[in-house]
Amino acid sequence: xxxxxxxxxxxxxxxxxxxxxxxxxxxxxxxxxxxxxxxxxxxxxxxxxxxxxxxxxxxxxxxxxxxxxxxxxxxxxxxxxxxxxxxxxxxxxxxxxxxxxxxxxxxxxxxxxxxxxxxxxxxxxxxxxxxxxxxxxxxxxxxxxxxxxxxxxxxxxxxxxxxxxxxxxxxxxxxxxxxxxxxxxxxxxxxxxxxxxxxxxxxxxxxxxxxxxxxxxxxxxxxxxxxxxxxxxxxxxxxxxxxxxxxxxxxxxxxxxxxxxxxxxxxxxxxxxxxxxxxxxxxxxxxxxxxxxxxxxxxxxxxxxxxxxxxxxxxxxxxxxxxxxxxxxxx
Amino acid sequence: xxxxxxxxxxxxxxxxxxxxxxxxxxxxxxxxxxxxxxxxxxxxxxxxxxxxxxxxxxxxxxxxxxxxxxxxxxxxxxxxxxxxxxxxxxxxxxxxxxxxxxxxxxxxxxxxxxxxxxxxxxxxxxxxxxxxxxxxxxxxxxxxxxxxxxxxxxxxxxxxxxxxxxxxxxxxxxxxxxxxxxxxxxxxxxxxxxxxxxxxxxxxxxxxxxxxxxxxxxxxxxxxxxxxxxxxxxxxxxxxxxxxxxxxxxxxxxxxxxxxxxxxxxxxxxxxxxxxxxxxxxxxxxxxxxxxxxxxxxxxxxxxxxxxxxxxxxxxxxxxxxxxxxxxxxxxxxxxxxxxxxxxxxxxxxxxxxxxxxxxxxxxxxxxxxxxxxxxxxxxxxxxxxxxxxxxxxxxxxxxxxxxxxxxxxxxxxxxxxxxxxxxxxxxxxxxxxxxxxxxxxxxxxxxxxxxxxxxxxxxxxxxxxxxxxxxxxxxxxxxxxxxxxxxxxxxxxxxxx
Numbered sequence: 001x002x003x004x005x006x007x008x009x010x011x012x013x014x015x016x017x018x019x020x021x022x023x024x025x026x027x028x029x030x031x032x033x034x035x036x037x038x039x040x041x042x043x044x045x046x047x048x049x050x051x052x053x054x055x056x057x058x059x060x061x062x063x064x065x066x067x068x069x070x071x072x073x074x075x076x077x078x079x080x081x082x083x084x085x086x087x088x089x090x091x092x093x094x095x096x097x098x099x100x101x102x103x104x105x106x107x108x109x110x111x112x113x114x115x116x117x118x119x120x121x122x123x124x125x126x127x128x129x130x131x132x133x134x135x136x137x138x139x140x141x142x143x144x145x146x147x148x149x150x151x152x153x154x155x156x157x158x159x160x161x162x163x164x165x166x167x168x169x170x171x172x173x174x175x176x177x178x179x180x181x182x183x184x185x186x187x188x189x190x191x192x193x194x195x196x197x198x199x200x201x202x203x204x205x206x207x208x209x210x211x212x213x214x215x216x217x218x219x220x221x222x223x224x225x226x227x228x229x230x231x232x233x234x235x236x237x238x239x240x241x242x243x244x245x246x247x248x249x250x251x252x253x254x255x256x257x258x259x260x261x262x263x264x265x266x267x268x269x270x271x272x273x274x275x276x277x278x279x280x281x282x283x284x285x286x287x288x289x290x291x292x293x294x295x296x297x298x299x300x301x302x303x304x305x306x307x308x309x310x311x312x313x314x315x316x317x318x319x320x321x322x323x324x325x326x327x328x329x330x331x
Numbered sequence: 332x333x334x335x336x337x338x339x340x341x342x343x344x345x346x347x348x349x350x351x352x353x354x355x356x357x358x359x360x361x362x363x364x365x366x367x368x369x370x371x372x373x374x375x376x377x378x379x380x381x382x383x384x385x386x387x388x389x390x391x392x393x394x395x396x397x398x399x400x401x402x403x404x405x406x407x408x409x410x411x412x413x414x415x416x417x418x419x420x421x422x423x424x425x426x427x428x429x430x431x432x433x434x435x436x437x438x439x440x441x442x443x444x445x446x447x448x449x450x451x452x453x454x455x456x457x458x459x460x461x462x463x464x465x466x467x468x469x470x471x472x473x474x475x476x477x478x479x480x481x482x483x484x485x486x487x488x489x490x491x492x493x494x495x496x497x498x499x500x501x502x503x504x505x506x507x508x509x510x511x512x513x514x515x516x517x518x519x520x521x522x523x524x525x526x527x528x529x530x531x532x533x534x535x536x537x538x539x540x541x542x543x544x545x546x547x548x549x550x551x552x553x554x555x556x557x558x559x560x561x562x563x564x565x566x567x568x569x570x571x572x573x574x575x576x577x578x579x580x581x582x583x584x585x586x587x588x589x590x591x592x593x594x595x596x597x598x599x600x601x602x603x604x605x606x607x608x609x610x611x612x613x614x615x616x617x618x619x620x621x622x623x624x625x626x627x628x629x630x631x632x633x634x635x636x637x638x639x640x641x642x643x644x645x646x647x648x649x650x651x652x653x654x655x656x657x658x659x660x661x662x663x664x665x666x667x668x669x670x671x672x673x674x675x676x677x678x679x680x681x682x683x684x685x686x687x688x689x690x691x692x693x694x695x696x697x698x699x700x701x702x703x704x705x706x707x708x709x710x711x712x713x714x715x716x717x718x719x720x721x722x723x724x725x726x727x728x729x730x731x732x733x734x735x736x737x738x739x740x741x742x743x744x745x746x747x748x749x750x751x752x753x754x755x756x757x758x759x760x761x762x763x764x765x766x767x768x769x770x771x772x773x774x775x776x777x778x779x780x781x782x783x784x785x786x787x788x789x790x791x792x793x794x795x796x797x798x799x800x801x802x803x804x805x806x807x808x809x810x811x812x813x814x815x816x817x818x819x820x821x822x823x824x825x826x827x828x829x
Contacts, residue, residue: 013420047377048662056670074377075739113522116530168521190476190787191519193780196662200599200655204806206475207788223677231371245654263548295672306588 008149034094034275035068041097044083044105046076048214049194050132051100051297054260058099058280061289065282072099076161079167080105081116085139088122092267094276101125102259102312104170112169112329123263125312126273127280128303130293132213133237133257134175136246137226139205147230147249150209151183160186164198164210167191171258172211174319174328175232179246181326182253211325213258214239218297233257238299255322256315260298261308277305337680338461341688345696350394353386354484357395358700361402362708362810365409368416368543368727369734372403373659380667389671390689393654397647397690398697400660401453405701406645407635408445413438413715414727416547420773421639424611426546427493428624428631429765435627438716439571442709444581444629445636446574450702452589452637456644457694459593467645468652471597475786477796480781481805482598486605486774488809489612493625493766501767504758508771509778511536518780519787531743540735541772544748545765547731549755551724558802570670571710573629581633584614596642599649599657604644604773610638613802616812644694650675651687 041059045051055072062070075083080103090096106119138144144153154161161180165173168191180187190207192198195216202210203225210226214237220226228243234254236245246253262280264273283289284302293300303311322328344350360705364375376396383392403419410416425445430439432642459467474482487505494501514525515535526532573581588610595606614634615624624631649655654676656662668675673683680687715723735744758765789795 046662047373047659048656048666053666053669056380056666059381059669069381071381077739078516078523082530082534160790168519188787188790190784191521192784193518196656197599200472200649200653201784203476203653203655204472204475219674219676223654292670292672295674296669 030331034272035066036260037095039066039070039072039095039097040070041072041099042081042087043072043074043099044076044086045074045100045103046194048196050213050258050296050298051103051260053215054130054293054298055099057289057292058262058283059298060137060292061283061286062279064286065279077107079109079169081109082143084119084123085116087263088265090265092265092269094264094268097126097276098123098263098265099129099260101263102128102131102315104167104174105313106259107256107259107316108169108171108174108319108323109193110316111323114242120316121306122266123303124266124268124273125308126262126264126305127277127284128259128261128301128308128311129156129280129284130298131233131257131301132171132215132260132298133240134172134211134232134255135183135214135217135237135240136176136179136209136229136232137202137217137221138209139202140225140227141205142208142227144209144229145227147246147251150229151185154185160188161209163187163189164202164207165189165191166195166198166212166216167193171255172213174322175253175255175257176209176211176236177328178253178322179232179251180324181328182251214299215278215297239294239297244303256318259312259315261303261312273305286325333424334461337684337688338692340684341690342695342754343694344390344685344689345394345692349388350391350693352688353391353395354398354697355700357398357404358405358697358704361399361404362406362701362704364399365403365406365418366733368410368418368547368731369737370540371419371539371660371738372400373663374738375399375403376660376663376667380663383667384670388685389668389673389683392667392671393686393690393691394697396660396664396667397694400664401640401643401694401697402701404453404640405446405449406706407639408632409442409712410547412441412632413712414447414547414723415550416727416731417542418539420770421607421642422541422636423542423546423604423766423769424493424607424635425632427611427764428626428628431625431627432629432632433716437627437629439709439713440573440577440629442633442712443571443573443706444577444633446702446705446709448581448585448588448633449640449697449705451585452592452641453644453698453701455589455640456593456596457691459641459821460644460648461691464648464652465593467597467648470594471599471649471657472653473801474598475799476781476784478784478801479598479801480778480824481796481802482595482605483774483777483781485805485809486608487771487778489605489608489815490767490770490774492612492615492772493608500763504669504763504765504767505771509775511541511768512772512775513779518776529743531741535652536747536772537735537738537744538769538773539738540744540748541751542626542769543731543735544751545755545769546749548726548752549759549765551727552752552756553605553759554720554724558569571713577629580629583617584630584634585637587613587617588634589641592638592641595647596638597645597648597657599655602646602657603639604770606638606642607635608770610634618667647690647694651679651690652677654679690788708812 043055057069059072087098144150163176173189231243231245364370388394407418408425411422411425415430417423429441434719491501523533591610592606596602612628615621646657656665732745735748
């Protein structure tokens with residue numbers, strides 16, 4: 001019967017697809033203590049973004065130092081809250097981890113709105129891997145050559161400065177808003193849905209200035225489309241050694257940027273945290289990993305579990321103070 | 332000459348056995364993923380990403396992923412035509428006349444013309460990309476928030492024209508779609524709207540779940556009513572291949588669809604969807620028998636299917652020339668290249684000519700493979716219509732449920748799928764065309780986001796829309812079309828009375 005034949009072909013086709021999808025990540029495996037099975041790492045951001053790139057790079061090197069592979073799962077939504085909450089609610093056995101701990105929704109959002117969980121209490125920091133600083137840039141054809149030009153222009157014309165930011169209330173948005181409040185000029189941040197969209201709007205000359213993380217911005221600087229104006233971090237970023245900070249230029253604004261670390265749900269055994277931290281530490285000193293990260297324009301700034309815990313508390317406090325001081329709210 | 336040498340170099344890369352195998356495998360997997368409801372190219376590429384680390388050459392990895400992406404555009408039309416089940420936003424329009432054709436026993440012709448149109452448009456898109464990539468990239472950048480707003484509004488209004496004769500019903504559907512789209516995250520402030528404390532609703536309804544429910548399940552539920560003969564659509568399979576008459580009717584539609592798809596598809600975010608809509612509306616407008624649209628007009632399949640394939644080719648342009656990914660699948664390819672140490676962007680062609688030209692050459696080959704792969708499959712797919720309803724319906728139900736669950740791993744999505752299915756059934760009973768609703772759901776966030784971004788840029792002044800040449804010409808063109816149409820209608824009525 002023709003129908004029969006057809007059905008069989010459909011079944012075969014589906015088997016091929018599913019087998020391909022399932023088998024590929026599991027091609028590499030072995031057994032022993034902690035990682036007894038593949039470790040799922042949730043990235044609460046869209047695929048292709050800077051957090052995702054970091055996770056994929058760690059994933060690639062993880063298997064070199066661990067006995068079981070790491071599997072990256074993107075769970076975007078709610079500015080990162082949806083995916084992170086999934087990790088918080090998962091079994092604390094070390095097989096579901098969260099990469100991106102220290103992003104805007106962990107350290108900034110709690111000061112702005114009610115959270116369904118406590119980012120400091122419901123997650124255990126494992127290790128810090130990178131910090132994505134915030135760079136202020138302008139289009140290559142814009143009349144600004146320095147951050148002072150921007151301020152002078154706005155004061156003279158009495159007009160607001162339109163600014164492209166990747167998302168509302170993220171590190172970039174807060175940094176630019178803080179810059180405006182500190183200098184007394186009117187900064188209008190225009191949020192987009194992600195860094196790719198905001199950079200393309202700025203590259204098209206539709207806004208005056210913009211902010212972003214070095215990994216999104218540097219390729220455009222190299223291509224001559226953007227001019228860097230200032231870095232909004234307490235010190236210079238190793239990926240952009242020639243860009244001065246706002247503080248160096250006499251403007252008293254500094255934020256922590258978007259911190260990228262690994263975390264586990266509260267209740268995960270200490271030994272497992274230590275084992276994972278050990279693996280990450282090895283990855284962070286692997287020359288090949290450093291090379292790949294340099295290529296991605298993401299600085300490797302490793303910190304161990306305890307130090308990272310202190311750092312993230314400090315960052316959360318600093319953001320809370322800044323937000324209060326500048327009277328920022330989302331509406 | 333430089334171009335020719337580059338392309339030659341590209342073919343020497345793409346024609347190595349390993350790259351040929353991966354291009355074929357990507358095209359095959361893409362076709363399968365496009366046919367299976369719920370599984371999309373972005374999810375497939377994401378799952379396959381770790382496997383690409385094992386592939387040493389970046390060209391081979393991107394050839395595989397690109398194959399999955401454009402392969403899925405070929406496969407996407409299959410379920411739209413056969414089962415009224417759109418797998419992605421760009422093939423919603425195909426359901427309207429494609430499914431009607433299948434009901435009339437012309438599924439083979441619809442599938443055939445979709446494959447041929449896809450091939451022509453896909454290939455023409457790559458030729459355009461080979462010749463004009465840098466110029467087109469600039470064109471894409473010139474679309475800021477105000478321009479995107481106008482394009483999305485035009486898309487919305489075009490969606491209403493899908494509703495057939497009753498424009499009021501189309502507008503009601505559009506409004507409902509916009510309301511559904513507002514559930515979830517506010518695109519500008521980042522606050523959650525209308526989620527009523529349901530965590531799963533924080534990121535809104537998923538498009539694939541909504542489309543599969545309203546179209547596919549709605550069709551099945553209304554099929555349950557007819558207890559007469561157990562058949563899902565019809566046992567009439569009819570002639571498998573498009574006739575010469577079909578070809579004559581589709582020729583210009585394919586050409587127009589290709590051009591529209593190539594230009595509109597290059598704009599990041601929603602380009603492919605809007606191009607398929609615009610193509611459908613244009614075909615209806617230029618047709619000598621517009622009343623046949625919605626009743627199984629082959630141009631209504633040929634145009635939009637060509638448009639979305641041309642768009643899938645041209646959406647590589649911003650990635651390869653500017654380093655800006657325009658949609659989720661392209662973003663995954665972007666990530667894979669970066670991890671491989673290749674930075675897509677203006678220097679790609681100098682730093683890694685083998686990647687740039689290799690991918691382009693493999694796309695020429697991939698499109699030929701897809702045509703060879705898909706044409707014989709047409710005969711096979713058509714046999715699907717012989718499967719009795721009693722078997723087909725539960726299978727579709729199962730696959731759509733798996734599909735919607737797999738997107739976010741949430742059981743909630745299966746419930747919403749069934750809910751949308753019941754809603755789709757209701758719409759059928761009340762003779763509402765679901766197309767405008769589903770498309771408004773996709774375009775809603777684009778319209779809202781772009782309009783609010785524009786107003787932020789202008790400190791709340793609407794004058795920003797009046798000072799942008801692209802915006803004005805787009806809206807002007809649309810008003811001219813609308814005015815012309817209403818004049819024709821008025822004249823017809825007037826003469827009828829006289």
